[in-house]
Amino acid sequence: MKKKPEDYSHIKGWGIDADPENEPTYPIKKYTGDDHQRLSYAKPPQQPSKVEILHSNERPGLTSVFGTSSPPSGLSGLIRRHAFTYSEGNWGHWLSLILADRINVWEGIASDLLHGHIPNIFAERGWNAELKYNKKGAIQKVVTGVLVTTVAAGLLYQLTRKKKKTNWL
Amino acid sequence: MIAMNFRGPFRVRADRNKPDPVIEHPEDAIVRVTRSCICGSDLHLYHGLVPDTRVGTTFGHEFTGEVVEVGSSIKNLKVGDHVLVPFNIACGVCPFCKQELYGNCHESNPEATAVGGIFGYSHTAGGFDGGQAEYVRVPFADVGPMVIPPDLDLDDAVLLTDVVPTGYQAAEMGGIKEGDTVVVFGAGPVGIMAAKCSWLFGAGRVIIIDQLEYRLEFAQRFAQCEAYNFRSLSDPVLFLKKTTDYFGADVCIDAVGCEAAGSTLQTITGRKTLLQAGSATALHWAINSVKKGGIVSIVGVYGPTGNLIPIGNVVNKGITIRANQASVKRLLPKLIEHIRAGRLNPKEIITHRVPLEEVSDAYHIFSRKLDNCIKTILIPPSARA
Ligand SMILES: NC(=O)c1ccc[n+]([C@@H]2O[C@H](COP(=O)([O-])OP(=O)(O)OC[C@H]3O[C@@H](n4cnc5c(N)ncnc54)[C@H](O)[C@@H]3O)[C@@H](O)[C@H]2O)c1
Ligand SMILES: [Zn+2]
Ligand SMILES: [Zn+2]
Numbered sequence: 001m002k003k004k005p006e007d008y009s010h011i012k013g014w015g016i017d018a019d020p021e022n023e024p025t026y027p028i029k030k031y032t033g034d035d036h037q038r039l040s041y042a043k044p045p046q047q048p049s050k051v052e053i054l055h056s057n058e059r060p061g062l063t064s065v066f067g068t069s070s071p072p073s074g075l076s077g078l079i080r081r082h083a084f085t086y087s088e089g090n091w092g093h094w095l096s097l098i099l100a101d102r103i104n105v106w107e108g109i110a111s112d113l114l115h116g117h118i119p120n121i122f123a124e125r126g127w128n129a130e131l132k133y134n135k136k137g138a139i140q141k142v143v144t145g146v147l148v149t150t151v152a153a154g155l156l157y158q159l160t161r162k163k164k165k166t167n168w169l
Numbered sequence: 170m171i172a173m174n175f176r177g178p179f180r181v182r183a184d185r186n187k188p189d190p191v192i193e194h195p196e197d198a199i200v201r202v203t204r205s206c207i208c209g210s211d212l213h214l215y216h217g218l219v220p221d222t223r224v225g226t227t228f229g230h231e232f233t234g235e236v237v238e239v240g241s242s243i244k245n246l247k248v249g250d251h252v253l254v255p256f257n258i259a260c261g262v263c264p265f266c267k268q269e270l271y272g273n274c275h276e277s278n279p280e281a282t283a284v285g286g287i288f289g290y291s292h293t294a295g296g297f298d299g300g301q302a303e304y305v306r307v308p309f310a311d312v313g314p315m316v317i318p319p320d321l322d323l324d325d326a327v328l329l330t331d332v333v334p335t336g337y338q339a340a341e342m343g344g345i346k347e348g349d350t351v352v353v354f355g356a357g358p359v360g361i362m363a364a365k366c367s368w369l370f371g372a373g374r375v376i377i378i379d380q381l382e383y384r385l386e387f388a389q390r391f392a393q394c395e396a397y398n399f400r401s402l403s404d405p406v407l408f409l410k411k412t413t414d415y416f417g418a419d420v421c422i423d424a425v426g427c428e429a430a431g432s433t434l435q436t437i438t439g440r441k442t443l444l445q446a447g448s449a450t451a452l453h454w455a456i457n458s459v460k461k462g463g464i465v466s467i468v469g470v471y472g473p474t475g476n477l478i479p480i481g482n483v484v485n486k487g488i489t490i491r492a493n494q495a496s497v498k499r500l501l502p503k504l505i506e507h508i509r510a511g512r513l514n515p516k517e518i519i520t521h522r523v524p525l526e527e528v529s530d531a532y533h534i535f536s537r538k539l540d541n542c543i544k545t546i547l548i549p550p551s552a553r554a
Contacts, residue, residue, distance in 0.1 A: 002348065003373055011368045011393055013512030017503075018347055018371030025344050027270055027493045034264035044260050044276060044309070045242075047194040053296070055279035064260060064276040065194050065286070065308040067297030070223040080221065088281055094474050097220035097293075098443065105177030108224035112176075124180040126533020133539040 054084045076104040171549065172227045172302035173528045178217030179536075183526045187227065190298065190306035195242035198310030200234035200252065203552040204327040205300045205525070207535050207545045209357050210470050213427060214291055215532055218440070218447055218472060221280065221292040228289040229547075230256035231330040232300030233323060236310075245311045252314040253326040254307055255334075255497030258286030258295065261312035272494030277308065283473065284494060293473070301528060303549045315501055324516035325508055327546065328358075333504050333515050335468050335495035336362020336424070340370050342466040342491035343420035348373035352409055352418040352458060354451040356384040356396065358518050358544045359468060360424030364392035365513065367422075376418070378405060378454075380430055383541045391517060399431055409458040417460035425451035426469025427476075435477065446472030456482055467492035521545040524553065 008014035024031075034041075044064040051071040055062050072080045083096035112119045122128075130138045172187040190199055208231055214222050236250045246252065259266050260276040265285070277286030278295035286308070289299015299305065307314060317326045336359050345351060351367040353360045356379035364377045375394035379385050385396040402408045410417055427447020428440060431454075439448030455465050456479055465488055483490065507513040520543045523531040528547060535545050 008368070013507065013510065014368050015347060015371035016512070017341075017369040018345070022341070022344060022370075025491065026338060026342055026496065027491065028268075030269045030499075032264075032268050034267045037264055041263055044262060045195055047308075050193075053279055054292075056282050058282045059279070062279045063286075063295075065196075065258070066277070066279045067286070067292070067295050068193065069227070069296050069298045070225040070292075072223075076223075083221075088283060088473065091474060094220045094472070098217075101217065101220065101222055104224045105180075108176050119176065119180075119182075121180060124176055124182045124529050126181075126529045126531075126536075129530035129533045129539060130537070133534065134537070 054080060056088055057084065058087055074104075074107050076100040076107055079103065170303040171525055172298070173229065173525070173547075175214070175222065175226050175228060176224055179215065181215065181228075181529055181532050183528045187302065189304050192238060192240045193306065194308055195240040196309050196311060197240040198236050198243060198246055198307045198314070199238040200232075200254065200300075200305050200307050200314075201237045201551060202232050202234040202300050202303060202305060202549050203251070204233045204323055205229045205302075205547045205549070206231035206327055206331070207301075207531060207547065208331060209359060209426065210290070211532075212536055213447070213470055213472075215536060216428065216440075218427060218443070219291045219293060220473065223292060223296075226289070226291070226296075227298040227302050229299030229301030229305070230288040230290055231327060231332070232288075232305065233317065233327045233330070234300070234305065237304070239310065243311055246314060246316070250316050253317050253330050254288070254300070255313045255315075255501075256287055256290075256331045257313065257494065257497055258288065258297065258308050259312055259498065260309050266312075269496055269499040270493070271313075271496040271498050281473070287494075301525065301547055303525070303551060313498055315498075318505065321505065321508065322516055324519055324546070325514075328515040328518070328544075329501060329504060329508075330497065331495065332358045332518070332544070333362055333513065334497045334500040335359050336364075337366040337369075337500055337504060338493070338495045339363040339422045339424060339466050339468040340366040340372075342464075342468075342493070343367070343370075343422055344464050344489075344491070345370035345372050345420055347371035349419035350374040350376070350413055351420045351422065352455070353377045353394075353422045353424055354429075354455055355379060355424035355426075355469065356381065356388040357424065360422070361388045361392055361518060361543075362513075362515070363422050363424050363468070364388060364394045367420075368393070369507070369512065372420075376409070376412075381538055384543060387518075387543060405431070405454055406457045413460070417458055417463060419460055420464050420466065421455035421459040423452045423455045423465065423467045423469040427471045429469075438477065445476045446474040447476065449476040449478050452476070452478050456486075456488060459486070459488060461486045462488070464489045464491065466490075468495065518544045519546055523547055525549045
């Protein structure tokens with residue numbers, strides 16, 4: 001049976017934005033045809049680039065503004081520059097960037113050490129919170145970790161010992 | 170200044186010596202942050218799923234703050250204004266901004282053309298440092314930021330920078346007709362707001378799906394909707410078909426995005442091995458449980474490479490898909506009215522207030538959904554005094 005608006009009286013504002021004219025809705029609600037001007041619109045002033053900014057090859061140059069955080073550097077930077085030779089539709093672009101991101105983590109650790117800072121990876125991973133709110137889970141994880149390492153070390157020891165024996169003979 | 174600093178997947182810390190941001194463009198402003206949230210979108214960065222997330226960058230795209238410096242061309246803001254800053258960086262003059270597609274600005278992100286600039290959201294979204302810091306550079310400060318009306322609570326204001334407009338837009342894009350059955354996948358902050366807003370469009374029935382009992386309980390109360398745990402449904406799509414007389418929902422909303430649980434195949438290919446741009450389980454369910462001719466509205470975030478979804482069913486069922494980043498600025502006046510009238514009460518979703526210095530723990534808690542976490546706000550020391 002079809003419900004009536006009264007049936008929704010417990011919901012404050014029910015139907016207040018119901019609009020039979022909500023068609024076509026967002027994202028083409030305010031379509032103006034402006035995009036047919038292409039790039040001929042009056043651009044905002046250009047931000048000067050003081051650090052290296054990579055830009056998608058699907059556009060002619062930089063945008064009016066951009067972020068200047070962490071410019072490309074090191075090996076990850078080389079890979080990022082290479083990534084931007086591919087278009088955004090290309091797997092080479094994104095997979096190269098992910099590879100660069102992973103290498104960047106090691107560069108980050110090296111840079112920390114060079115600056116005399118030993119990263120507290122335990123704290124950075126928020127493990128204090130894990131201990132506080134999920135003690136059981138945290139302990140379980142540590143115990144499993146220790147067990148796996150012990151078993152692996154044991155196996156390794158056994159294997160290397162056997163090798164030594166065969167060498168002896 | 171103190172700022173969140175990304176060191177690699179699952180590793181973040183609060184650094185005390187990040188240089189303060191400076192004006193780099195005549196339309197910039199510098200803002201001293203008073204509130205800054207952690208978003209489900211930040212988790213995609215935190216988990217290493219977004220390409221070009223560089224070590225050393227600062228996240229944070231949902232923040233309020235006080236203007237401490239303005240560029241030479243700024244007209245609408247002055248030093249001392251307390252503003253809420255939409256997460257989209259938008260120039261206001263390109264053809265996309267002119268059409269209120271503020272999430273698709275053509276002048277704020279050199280690194281990718283698909284999306285406009287977003288604060289603290291990797292170099293794929295423009296390489297801007299974000300608001301999980303004491304200070305932040307805000308480009309195009311005459312366009313996005315809004316002076317917070319004196320009667321608006323600061324906690325509501327900060328949620329207007331993303332979560333509320335995103336949830337509202339999810340419902341709006343669903344083209345809800347009076348009496349429609351709307352299914353929302355995901356009972357995070359975004360899904361909860363989407364469920365709540367669906368009623369404003371005249372939905373007849375609102376159903377929310379998640380796997381976390383504490384969130385479902387909250388959503389049921391807060392959004393006055395039905396809530397189901399997909400872990401206790403052997404087949405969520407079949408369940409939704411049955412509960413709609415074997416028709417399917419009129420509208421399905423994906424408020425989960427690329428870290429969906431619920432399918433081993435999707436999880437392994439999408440989250441563990443990155444063979445696809447995250448796991449598309451919720452979107453898969455949405456497409457399969459909407460009616461023929463129905464609408465799927467996507468606000469969940471996915472990576473740029475591609476995902477396993479049943480596109481054949483989209484064709485055969487004649488489904489309309491609508492999706493975008495939220496266009497925050499265009500929705501603010503209406504949403505502030507809804508808050509004033511008590512139709513929306515966003516700040517109730519805040520469960521955690523954490524000093525910015527404890528950002529590592531805050532991320533971990535939100536990522537692992539510990540301590541019944543729904544929404545976390547980081548507060549810099551200067552805003553606590
Ligand atoms: N389009 C936009 O403008 C925009 C803005 C903000 C957030 N987002 C995106 O919205 C999504 C949700 O954000 P959030 O802050 O609510 O995140 P969240 O992580 O707090 O919530 C996601 C919820 O989805 C649930 N979930 C996981 N798999 C599911 C499945 N198969 N079916 C149903 N629920 C499932 C999780 O248990 C969790 O409660 C994210 O992808 C985020 O990036 C988009
Ligand atoms: Zn967000
Ligand atoms: Zn623009």
